[in-house]
Amino acid sequence: MADPQGFLKHREREVPKSRPVPIRLLDWKDVKDELSKDEPTLRRQATRCMDCGIPFCHQGCPLGNIIPEWNDLVRQGQWEDAIERLHATNNFPDFTGRICPAPCETSCVLGINQPAVTIKNIEAEIIDRAFADGTVTPHIPQRQTGKTVAVVGSGPAGLAAAQQLTRAGHTVRVYERDDRIGGLMRYGVPDFKLEKIHIDRRIEQMEAEGTRFRTDVEIGKDITWEELRARYDSVLVATGSPKPRDLPLPGRDLDGIHYAMPYLHQGNQAAAGETVENQITAEGKHVIVIGGGDTGSDCIGTALRQKAASVTTLAIGKELPHDRPDTEPWPTDPRVFEVSSSHEEGGERHFLASTVEFLGNEAGQVLRSGSPKRSTTLTGPVPPRPAPSGTFPRISC
Numbered sequence: 001m002a003d004p005q006g007f008l009k010h011r012e013r014e015v016p017k018s019r020p021v022p023i024r025l026l027d028w029k030d031v032k033d034e035l036s037k038d039e040p041t042l043r044r045q046a047t048r049c050m051d052c053g054i055p056f057c058h059q060g061c062p063l064g065n066i067i068p069e070w071n072d073l074v075r076q077g078q079w080e081d082a083i084e085r086l087h088a089t090n091n092f093p094d095f096t097g098r099i100c101p102a103p104c105e106t107s108c109v110l111g112i113n114q115p116a117v118t119i120k121n122i123e124a125e126i127i128d129r130a131f132a133d134g135t136v137t138p139h140i141p142q143r144q145t146g147k148t149v150a151v152v153g154s155g156p157a158g159l160a161a162a163q164q165l166t167r168a169g170h171t172v173r174v175y176e177r178d179d180r181i182g183g184l185m186r187y188g189v190p191d192f193k194l195e196k197i198h199i200d201r202r203i204e205q206m207e208a209e210g211t212r213f214r215t216d217v218e219i220g221k222d223i224t225w226e227e228l229r230a231r232y233d234s235v236l237v238a239t240g241s242p243k244p245r246d247l248p249l250p251g252r253d254l255d256g257i258h259y260a261m262p263y264l265h266q267g268n269q270a271a272a273g274e275t276v277e278n279q280i281t282a283e284g285k286h287v288i289v290i291g292g293g294d295t296g297s298d299c300i301g302t303a304l305r306q307k308a309a310s311v312t313t314l315a316i317g318k319e320l321p322h323d324r325p326d327t328e329p330w331p332t333d334p335r336v337f338e339v340s341s342s343h344e345e346g347g348e349r350h351f352l353a354s355t356v357e358f359l360g361n362e363a364g365q366v367l368r369s370g371s372p373k374r375s376t377t378l379t380g381p382v383p384p385r386p387a388p389s390g391t392f393p394r395i396s397c
């Protein structure tokens, strides 16, 4: 039973600090400062969960995490029981505790008139401690069913399905067309949001449980879907959504205009120490990021670490309200202005900016222009800037 008055004793919402911007821009490591985490703070924050009776956070969480229960276990310092409750609904709290947008927090009952419980941070801490304490062990099935399953795609969906199926006793093989396991967590989300050690240690656990992995195999090309279907009792498709949205505008075929995913994919490969030939890099360039969402934000953080000369984001939508609007009351997940860790690090953001044309030079290279006439490539309140020299990549997100 939670402390029913905890939220009255501890009104402040405390989350770990981020490392200072000038320091974190020098590397690709997690922006969060590990040293700023301490047990009394976490337990104090967990105490703010009042076990409200109708936990709207369950509804907010797409996994149905039993949040009040593990909050209360953390309050009491029962970390081993807390990870058991967390794992009951979530295969990989190490991923979600870092990169989930946390709709549980926007639906937290405390959020009606106080800052919400720091659910996401508590979740990350429970699993980090479990790994540190050695309580995350392989769950080897007691008996095999004799059934075989192929899982196509090794993103979080494929991995979670493969882990559950293996633990149920089926013989599971995951097929991945990339050279490494992890899907967009491996090659989309940059290390400063999710370091790849978190994926690697889960793969180790899964291999010890019996899941097998095959990389560099594209189903539909290297093995036909019919062949796969014939080889296995079941096939589970978890191939994600890799199709980019194009901007079919005049000048689109100019050099220097890239989709976000190849850019981030290569950035992640380079950060992992791999050699990338002809890498798209923002180094020394003026970068325009078209698209104001999470992918755009990851492009900003990547470009700044690559030492771009400048980074400007063009968002087609208007600047969202900074506080929850009356039209999106608790417990909905409101659309509000977001400042990600990458936004904190630098760059300009422009809103109501619709791209209508890309301008280039005679060599076919896209160019930056700040003259009022040529800035008709953009609509909306984009202040004219002096035109710097040089070329730059535009990253379409």
Ligand SMILES: Cc1cc2nc3c(=O)[nH]c(=O)nc-3n(C[C@H](O)[C@H](O)[C@H](O)COP(=O)(O)OP(=O)(O)OC[C@H]3O[C@@H](n4cnc5c(N)ncnc54)[C@H](O)[C@@H]3O)c2cc1C
Pocket: 099, 100, 101, 152, 153, 154, 155, 156, 157, 158, 175, 176, 177, 178, 182, 183, 184, 185, 188, 189, 193, 217, 218, 219, 220, 238, 239, 240, 241, 242, 264, 294, 295, 298
């Ligand atoms: C840049 C970026 C940042 C993001 N940041 C966040 C975030 O901070 N928080 C968040 O919650 N979500 C974030 N997302 C979204 C999140 O990454 C996705 O929702 C999630 O990865 C989807 O998981 P999935 O397993 O369905 O697919 P994916 O992660 O896309 O994995 C699918 C896998 O299937 C493989 N595949 C596809 N076709 C085949 C085939 N024919 N044969 C073999 N393999 C195949 C692909 O190579 C890929 O590895 C982000 C996405 C991007 C692009």
